[in-house]
Structure formats: structure tokens, C-alpha cells
Amino acid sequence: MLTEYAFWFLTFVAIFSAMGMILSKNPVYSVLSLIVTFFAIAGHYFLLNAQFLAAVHIIVYAGAIMVLFLYVIMMLNLNKVDEEKRSIWSKAAAAASFGILLLVVSAAIGHGHAQSELQSVADTSAIGTTETLGLSLYKEFLIPFEISSVLFLAAMVGAVYLSKKEQYN
Amino acid sequence: MPIEILLFKLLLCGIIFVVSLGVAAYATWGERKFAAVLQDRVGPSRAGPFGLLQPIADGVKMFMKEEMLPNKSNKFLFILGPSLFMLTACMVSTVIPWGGDLTLGGVTYNLQITDINIGILYMFGVVSLGIYGIMIGGWASNNKYSLLGALRASSQMISYEIAMGLSIIALVMMTGTLSLREIVEQQNAGVSYVVYQPLGFLIFLICAFAETNRAPFDLAECETELVGGYHTEYSSMKLGLFLFAEYINMFISSAVMVSLYFGGYNFPFQTEIAEALGLSANGLTIIQTLIFFGKIVGFILFFMWVRWTLPRFRYDQLMSLGWKVLLPLALVNIFITGIVMWALGLIGNN
Numbered sequence: 411m412l413t414e415y416a417f418w419f420l421t422f423v424a425i426f427s428a429m430g431m432i433l434s435k436n437p438v439y440s441v442l443s444l445i446v447t448f449f450a451i452a453g454h455y456f457l458l459n460a461q462f463l464a465a466v467h468i469i470v471y472a473g474a475i476m477v478l479f480l481y482v483i484m485m486l487n488l489n490k491v492d493e494e495k496r497s498i499w500s501k502a503a504a505a506a507s508f509g510i511l512l513l514v515v516s517a518a519i520g521h522g523h524a525q526s527e528l529q530s531v532a533d534t535s536a537i538g539t540t541e542t543l544g545l546s547l548y549k550e551f552l553i554p555f556e557i558s559s560v561l562f563l564a565a566m567v568g569a570v571y572l573s574k575k576e577q578y579n
Numbered sequence: 580m581p582i583e584i585l586l587f588k589l590l591l592c593g594i595i596f597v598v599s600l601g602v603a604a605y606a607t608w609g610e611r612k613f614a615a616v617l618q619d620r621v622g623p624s625r626a627g628p629f630g631l632l633q634p635i636a637d638g639v640k641m642f643m644k645e646e647m648l649p650n651k652s653n654k655f656l657f658i659l660g661p662s663l664f665m666l667t668a669c670m671v672s673t674v675i676p677w678g679g680d681l682t683l684g685g686v687t688y689n690l691q692i693t694d695i696n697i698g699i700l701y702m703f704g705v706v707s708l709g710i711y712g713i714m715i716g717g718w719a720s721n722n723k724y725s726l727l728g729a730l731r732a733s734s735q736m737i738s739y740e741i742a743m744g745l746s747i748i749a750l751v752m753m754t755g756t757l758s759l760r761e762i763v764e765q766q767n768a769g770v771s772y773v774v775y776q777p778l779g780f781l782i783f784l785i786c787a788f789a790e791t792n793r794a795p796f797d798l799a800e801c802e803t804e805l806v807g808g809y810h811t812e813y814s815s816m817k818l819g820l821f822l823f824a825e826y827i828n829m830f831i832s833s834a835v836m837v838s839l840y841f842g843g844y845n846f847p848f849q850t851e852i853a854e855a856l857g858l859s860a861n862g863l864t865i866i867q868t869l870i871f872f873g874k875i876v877g878f879i880l881f882f883m884w885v886r887w888t889l890p891r892f893r894y895d896q897l898m899s900l901g902w903k904v905l906l907p908l909a910l911v912n913i914f915i916t917g918i919v920m921w922a923l924g925l926i927g928n929n
Binding site for chain 2: 438442445461462465466468469472473474477480481484485539540
């Protein structure tokens with residue numbers, strides 16, 4: 411019962427802060443409402459017994475990535491006045507492409523997992539613990555895990571190269 | 580959860596909050612006395628015996644000062660900044676095991692607010708959120724010096740968080756758990772983890788100095804370069820919250836270091852001593868908690884000793900120490916730990 415209340419509370423917080431992120435004119439408020447959204451989603455992970463995922467979600471997204479976003483916004487000192495005017499066509503194109511993306515994602519979710527399957531995942535209490543996650547990552551999914559870490563390494567090398575380039579010119 | 584345990588946890592929350600504030604308040608007094616001793620002065624001596632009422636006088640002064648809001652600042656964020664900083668400073672104390680079990684009237688109470696099995700990750704999550712208080716406060720002041728101070732403080736904290744996390748990974752490899760309570764329990768019979776992880780502890784200690792913005796890494800405050808720091812525009816108790824949260828951070832990070840590397844509330848020969856003195860289980864728990872606080876006070880004194888002994892770094896030295904020395908050392912530490920554990924047959928069997 412308490413879980414259900416928590417679910418609805420977190421859902422409302424997530425949706426309204428996500429809307430606040432899009433609708434607010436001040437970019438700093440956008441970043442702050444996005445952080446609140448991340449917290450609500452981390453709460454959902456907790457309800458699904460995925461504590462490790464919830465903690466990492468907070469550390470990586472709210473703790474690191476959003477700080478960098480906030481850096482950029484504060485350094486550039488973006489204001490309402492500076493916001494560039496976009497044409498009606500680009501707005502329409504953005505809306506259409508995002509609509510299609512939403513359609514694909516929702517179709518994939520609806521297709522991929524039957525309702526009962528989702529239910530059974532939510533019931534097992536050990537599914538999201540650090541131990542289970544680590545064992546399955548390093549035993550079952552070792553090759554995909556290694557490949558994705560190589561991808562991260564490539565991205566890091568690229569970032570270092572881009573930041574170094576200015577010094578030589 | 581039975582109602583008496585719930586009430587006990589609520590009471591414990593209150594006690595720990597009050598104790599953190601009290602320790603932080605008297606740490607300001609201790610800091611001034613310590614500096615006075617090192618510089619051959621008397622230090623605060625007027626308010627009460629040995630100046631013991633000085634923190635109360637300081638608190639009253641902070642509350643009585645005029646409240647100033649900069650004219651063109653963002654009011655909401657300006658107030659949110661110090662509040663967030665204080666909140667995150669207090670939040671880590673929920674996962675620290677302050678002592679063993681107390682048995683009162685047949686019910687066993689645990690001297691820890693929550694024993695979540697991702698305690699260390701929770702700690703890192705909260706620490707990484709502490710940056711927002713500084714950044715929001717510095718930006719909302721609408722002052723270039725405050726913004727520069729906030730950027731300095733937050734980039735320093737982000738950089739040292741990485742080395743800190745990696746230094747703990749080597750410890751977690753040995754403990755096999757992320758729960759602080761279990762890590763402390765593992766140290767109750769044998770040796771503290773500082774013996775097995777000396778390099779990891781050293782990296783963690785240096786990072787703790789940087790994370791709490793303490794000297795020699797107190798680059799976020801710099802009168803000569805930045806007028807003040809991220810709190811240049813703050814006055815009255817909002818400034819007080821920023822300064823006070825720093826002392827709470829110092830207290831909490833000392834508690835974390837003691838529980839991770841120095842055996843937490845355990846002390847040598849505790850079972851033998853308890854038997855020799857004929858102590859009950861409750862008595863032992865109380866003594867253990869006192870010992871725990873003794874160790875924490877020792878670490879706080881160490882923080883102060885370093886502050887009044889070492890000169891501060893330059894900002895680029897600070898950054899290159901974090902990224903070019905501590906980060907590779909932490910990686911080497913993980914590597915060595917892994918090899919030793921593999922050679923001893925502790926991992927790689929399954």
C-alpha cells in the first residue's frame with residue numbers, strides 16, 4: 411500500500427518536474443527541475459529493488475553530468491534575451507521527429523515485454539542488488555560490457571583531443 | 580517495523596543531528612584554540628572558562644547580523660544554495676554505524692539510522708550533490724567573484740571525487756560489501772583495514788581534505804584573488820550555514836574514515852577487556868560509541884593540525900595533484916589489490 415502511494419507520488423514529481431524543465435524560460439531552472447526528475451526516477455528504481463541502479467543514477471546523472479550542464483549554462487550566462495528565435499518549421503520538425511521516436515519506443519516496450527513479465531521482474535527482491543548485477547555483467551554479458559567500455563574509451567580520447575587542439579594553433 | 584524501533588530511530592535522528600551541530604560548533608572553538616597553541620597565543624578566553632561559550636556567542640552574532648539580499652540576485656536560488664549545502668552535509672550521517680546493539684526491555688536497537696546495503700554508494704551520491712549548494716549559491720549571488728569561487732570549489736570537488744571513489748573500490752574488493760556496518764563488523768576481530776590498504780587510506784585522506792575545502796586545499800576561499808569566495812555576497816546566518824556546514828563535513832568525513840579504515844567503534848582487545856571488567860553488552864556498546872567519538876575527535880584534530888602547519892597549494896598544483904598523481908595511484912592501488920587477492924586465492928576461484 412505504501413509502495414503504491416510512493417509510486418504515485420514519484421510519478422507526479424517526475425512528470426511535473428520534467429514539464430517544468432521544458433517549460434521554464436530560465437535555463438538554470440530547467441537544469442534544476444531535470445535534477446528533480448532524476449531523483450524521482452531513482453526513487454522508481456528503488457521501488458523496483460534496483461538499489462545499485464538508483465545510486466549510480468544519482469551519482470552519474472545528478473552528481474556529475476548535470477553539474478557539467480550547470481557549468482556551461484552559468485559560464486555562458488544564458489538569459490531569456492539571448493535565446494535564439496527558432497522558425498516555425500524547425501519547431502514542427504522537432505515535434506514530428508520526437509513524436510515518431512515516442513511511437514517507436516512505446517511500440518518496442520509494448521511488444522518486448524508482456525505485462526506479466528514486468529510484474530515478475532518487480533517481485534523478485536534480489537534482482538537489482540550489486541552482487542547480482544555484477545555477476546550477470548561480468549559473466550553473462552562480459553563481451554557487450556567490454557565493447558561498451560571500449561566505446562567509452564574512444565569517447566574519452568576524442569574529448570581529450572578536442573580540448574588539446576586549441577593549444578597547438 | 581515495530582513502533583518502538585521506529586520511535587528509537589526518530590530519536591536517534593534527532594540525537595545525531597544535535598550531536599553533529601554540537602561537534603561542529605565546538606570544532607570552531609577547537610580550531611581557534613589549536614591555532615592559538617601553534618602560534619603561541621591564548622586564543623578565545625573571554626566568554627566563559629577557557630572561552631568555552633565562544634561558539635554560542637558566535638552563533639548569536641551570526642543571527643543578529645543584518646540580513647542582506649543582493650539587489651539583482653535570484654532570491655529563491657540565493658536562499659536555496661546554503662540550505663542545500665547544509666542538508667547534504669547532514670545527510671551522510673544516516674548510514675554511519677555509531678555503535679553496536681543496545682538491548683532495552685527485550686528489544687534490540689541498532690545504533691545506526693539505516694543499514695542500507697549500498698551505504699558507500701549512498702555516501703558518494705550525497706557527496707556529489709553537495710556541489711549544487713555551492714554552485715547555486717555562487718551563481719545566484721550575481722557576482723563574478725562569487726561565480727569564480729563556486730566554479731573553483733565545484734571543479735575541485737568533482738576532480739577529487741574520482742580519486743576518492745577509486746580508492747574505495749580497492750577496499751570494497753576486500754570487504755565484498757557496500758554496507759558500512761558490515762565493513763565495521765569485519766574489523767572487530769582482526770586488524771583494521773588501514774593495515775591492508777595504506778595507500779588507499781592515504782588517497783582517501785587527501786581527497787577528504789579537498790572535498791571539505793580544508794587547507795591546504797582551501798582554494799575556494801581566497802581573499803587576494805576572489806575578494807571572498809563563493810559566499811562573498813552572503814551575510815548573517817546564511818553565511819553561517821556555509822561556514823558551519825564545512826565543519827559538519829569535517830566531522831562526518833572523519834567518521835567515515837574511522838569506520839572504513841580504523842575499525843569504527845571497535846577497539847583492540849574489546850572482548851577481553853569487557854570480560855575482565857564484567858561489562859554487560861549494553862555497557863560495551865556505550866564504551867564502543869565513546870571510543871568511536873574519540874577516534875573522530877582525533878581525526879578532527881589532525882585536520883586542524885594540517886591546516887595550521889602546511890601552506891596552501893596553487894590552483895593548478897591542486898588540479899594536477901588530483902588528476903596526475905592521485906588518480907593513477909588509485910588505479911595502481913586497485914591493480915595491486917587485485918593481484919595480491921588473486922595470488923592469495925581470494926578471488927578467481929569460481
